[in-house]
Amino acid sequence: MSSHASHSVSNSASVNVSSVTDAASILAANKLEVLIERFISQLKRRQVTGSYNVAIATCKFLMRVTSISRWNTAQEFITLLRLIGKKITDAQPREFSIGNIVRRVLALVRDEVNVKIPSTVATSNESNTIAPVNTSMFQLLVTTGKEKENNNNNNTSTTTSTSTHSSKSDLRSIIIQGIRDLMDEVQSVHENIELMTVDLIHDNEILLTPTPGSSTVLNFLLKASLKRKFTVLITENYPNDIEVCHGFAKKLANANIESVIIPDSTVFAVMSRVGKVLIGARSVFANGGCVTAAGVATVCECAKEHRTPVFAVAGLYKFSPGYPFDRNSLIEFGNSGKVLPYDDCDLVGKCEVTNPLYDYVVPEHIDIYITNIGGFSPNFIYRIVLDNYNTEDVDLS
């Protein structure tokens, strides 16, 4: 399945090569550079961090792009979006939600185009009416990506010449509305996830969360505390999240939830008493694995050893269509001075010190993903990804 995905991707890429040059000219003509540069530098300076904030910022950014950019055909807009998407994902390659939001918007545009074309030229091509069925397996049988791409191009060039002016403003407002809906969805992620709390926690349960940095987990627990009484064990995630952990514990304590802070090393000792492990994901991949705070992989491994269920909570915007083939490219390294402070001057320079910020958790160690659209087993995630993204946009370059 993935082989086909990559096939179609390479096709679309080859198609796009020709349009890259005019995309650059589009970019120049649109005077978008200032906007893009500003957003890129914001990302690079880490003025926007955390997948939620980044997702919202990307939505806003794309909304502005949509409203001020100039293009004639939908295809042109798609090329433009892909180009911008590539630029901003490269600015911060480990903030996966940037790419996810761009892909969501792209899928939105493509859906719009695909729906519209058959309606305007219903009889022009039979295959186009079937194309929106978004299973790659099905596409394999029906039509090749190249043909379809050509058809699209033909259609847009022939049909839109007559009706572009009326449909362009339409399309623009539809897309802006779509992005607005997307933003609403991102913002309401917590509420939708919270609806599931009651089904997942029983009374007097002991939960363990190794990701105190996750606001989704925090909201989940706060919501759950209204209906259930439980104890939460919070790992410190020293050295990167220690302050956040204290803040997290404080908020839980303020909500009268029994909370216990434990050092990262104590996880094994208490795991036999833990009913469920609750982790917040930074991003989820199509294979069901996820990237989260450093140390969580060991906690999940330990939970598996003890047969303790592991729940991962994540909003839909964290689902990436990619596959984590290269573990190292996913993980960012932070300030090693936090691990070995410069006070220990006799050691600095003699030891090799690393401070990974993230960890990759394999799908086998996670039992269920809880998202704003329901709970899923990790091996079903690829379907969710397929539903929300277009296979052509998996690779933005």
Added chain:
Amino acid sequence: MSDKPVDKVEKPVEKQPTGAAAVLDEKKLSNKELKELKKREKAAKRAAAKAAGGAEGDNSTTPTANAPSSVTPAHLKENASRENNKNKDKGHKTVSHIKKELNNAKIHNPNLRTPSMFGHLETKEERISSTAKIASIVHPSILSLTLKISTYKIVGSSSRCKEMMRAFIDVINSYKTPEGISLQRHLTGHLSHQIEYLKTGRPLSISMGNAIRWLKQKISIIPINTTEEDCKKILTEEIEQFIMEKIEVADKVIIEYAQTHIHNNSKILTYGHSNVLSELFEFCAVEQNKKFEIYIIDSKPLFEGKKLAKKLSKYDNIKLHYNLINSLSSVLEKSNIDFCFLGAHSMLSNGRLYSRVGSALVAMSSRNKSIPVLVCCESLKFSDKVQLDSVTLNELGDSDDLINTKPFNKKGFNLQQYITKLEEREAKENEKNNKGNNGKNKNNSNNNNNNNNTKNNATNNANRLNDENDLSNWKQYPSLNILNVLYDLTPPEYIQKIITEFGALPPSSVPVILREYKSTT
């Protein structure tokens, strides 16, 4: 306990002969009477001990060696007994009295809060060491050792045990047997008080318990007719030999076995700090000139791995990597580690390793990456206890050690109190100064260089309290707890082999060593 009913049964039987043959045979009578008296005394002793130390629980380790002289009055009139006790105070103290004094000096921290699951765990109770009463009971070297242990200046099962035995040498050398009692009978009681005090720093380690048991046995088997000087000499030599044999030479033998696993270019994973392991690595680097890499995994709050790193940073042959436990998965993923070496606090007889908290995680991850896990452990640390999880038996550390977001230096209780007092006084003075200044010159506060700093400090403190992530006031939250357990239990499945001075063996063979070991001493 079982003596009592026997006593009652025998009484009526004995009373008849005492009445009938009282005049006939004095010797027989006296013998029987003596027996009876002894039995009565014993029963009385028990009753008295119960009455005196009901709360303390019975201590089988203190067989009340000097009790007969003081507790016989139990079946006499009570008033007389009290007078008797008072009199005895002037001479040497009774066991129960010393115990009471030790108990009175205990400081039970009212703020001590433990998570509900862990309320049963042992923790330390600190005492004011400066009171004259305590100082008259507890030997100075024990006092200083307790302080060092409680502030984690001395950590690690074997070094704690070694230091304790050395302190016992001091205790024995400055010990003087009270009149009328032999050293063999009194010294164990005296040591018990020292141990009782030592426990308040931190609960005893398994190795310490084993060593104490050994020492008490050694004391009891000294021939009764040896002079005090000879006794001390014998004991000092025995203890020194014990340290040599059970720890130092044992370590050398273990190193000899373990070094075969470290080759040139090996990559070794280890957790925290262990005496044997640091000696092993030094041996391989210096004596054998092997070049290898060590990945040290460390964790809060003790950061013992730094100690190991400091020891090994001298050697160019060893390439050091230092990581915290949260990067364990990254370390295992990226580097091809050959062996995982772990130290031990104790080996339990069901094959589980009881060691610094976090060892189990390291062992688990290593096993899952098919890296052999080797444990180096002296047989002194073997225990006949059986345990299945880390929650039922563990040691609780100080919760306050964990709220620091940065590495810190643990201070003793008295020092900490002194510092807080100083800080309070300083804060008060600051307040006064600030008030005065504000009254004098409200407008030009910037010009006041002298007090600017202190003001800033005050505002900083206020900021810290308002900061949403600061937890220095965590005790104000009734539902918030901080758990700091010191050990965890590694299941035998994770351990490939245990290297002891008797050779290498699988975890399932721990009870075998326990038997062998017991038969050798």
